[in-house]
Amino acid sequence: MHVNATEIYQNSTTEYLNYYGTVNLERDIQKYSKPVICLSGFIGNFLSAAIFLSESQRKTSCSLYLGVRSLSDTGFLISLFFFWLGDMQVNAFKAPGLCQSIIFLSYVCAFLSVWFIVIVTFENYIRICMPFQVNTYCTTRKAKIIIVLFTLISFIIYNFTLWTFTVKIAPSGMSLCLPIQEFNYILQYLYYIDTVVTLVLPTLITIVLMIPITYNLLELLRRQQARLTGKSQQKDRRQSTPQSKVTKLLFSVSLAFILLSLPSHVVRTHLAISSFVALEKIDPLVVSLKYIFETIYYLSFAVNIVIYLTFGDRFRSDFKNKFCSRFSSKKEQASQTTPSVLNADREESNTLLCHANHVTSETHV
DSSP states (O other): HHHHHHHHHHTTTHHHHHOOOOOOOHHHHHHHHHHHHHHHHHHHHHHHHHHHHHHHHHSSSHHHHHHHHHHHHHHHHHHHHHHHHHHHTTTOOOOOTTTHHHHHHHHHHHHHHHHHHHHHHHHHHHHHHHHHHHHSSSOOOHHHHHHHHHHHHHHHTTTTTTHHHHEEEEEOOOOOEOOOOGGHHHHHHHHHHHHHHIIIIHHHHHHHHHHHHHHHHHHHHHHHHHHHHHOGGGHHHHHHSSSHHHHHHHHHHHHHHHHHHHHHHHHHHHHHHHHHGGGOOOOOOHHHHHHHHHHHHHHHSSSHHHHHHHHHHHHHHHHHHIIIHHHHHHHHHHHHHHHHHHHHHHHHHHHHHHHHHHHHHHHHH
């Protein structure tokens, strides 16, 4: 769910929420968890991008998609952090153009993140259900073209945020990033379109692709079990050893997206329809669930590195070699430096002592 789209909806339902007043706890939990999510997400996504876009991994298409997705997740968390500053009464939108840039960033990055998940799921579908087409579709050249194409599409679709939002000064002196009033009617419909483009359509496509993927993975596990018990023929050996390491990671990424995002998407779609049909009939419980599931949705932009480390064997190996080994080598080097210094001091002391003894013997002679 886009931060700015949420704010638009909240502006249109302020009186309703104030009337019921039952979402204070959920709203406070979300407000104080945002900086933790943003900080952990910044670190995790930076490390993930460094691994996926490294020389050893960027030779595969899925690594390019996941690396760029890490960057787009970071962009979304940057916009989320700025809106959190607004929640904390920090005047974060005083700089000219910052308001429009942050809104634009939130839309574009959310669009790219969700569609890269769809692309990764489709690539996993090809690897599992159409293995002979992997070399045709899953190439780095095609991945680079798709990344550039979707980035351009997001710029074209969401350029309206650059001229439909402005900074308004509140009575308290705060600079608020709000829609220009004359565009409110247009933005409401654009909000519904955005719900379809970045929530409904990607979620449906991902779920539809996950059904045959899951079926084929279960069938694969069944064949593997049969082979291990001696009931499988030699011809099944090839089918029992596909690119399991890659498919396991991609399957986990797609499944995590569904589990973390689907509840928020369902509630948001329900609220969008309710606000369009009859705003006064919205259940306060649904609004409370909105804040809870929205917080879980924000986590989906920050916990990806946990998924990569858990299910990505190659990612975990490269991560250890790139970061953990450097830390351990520096620690080992420091530990080796201390004895060396002590040995040097000891040798120097022995040399001085021998020299003193030699001088003493010469004096006696």
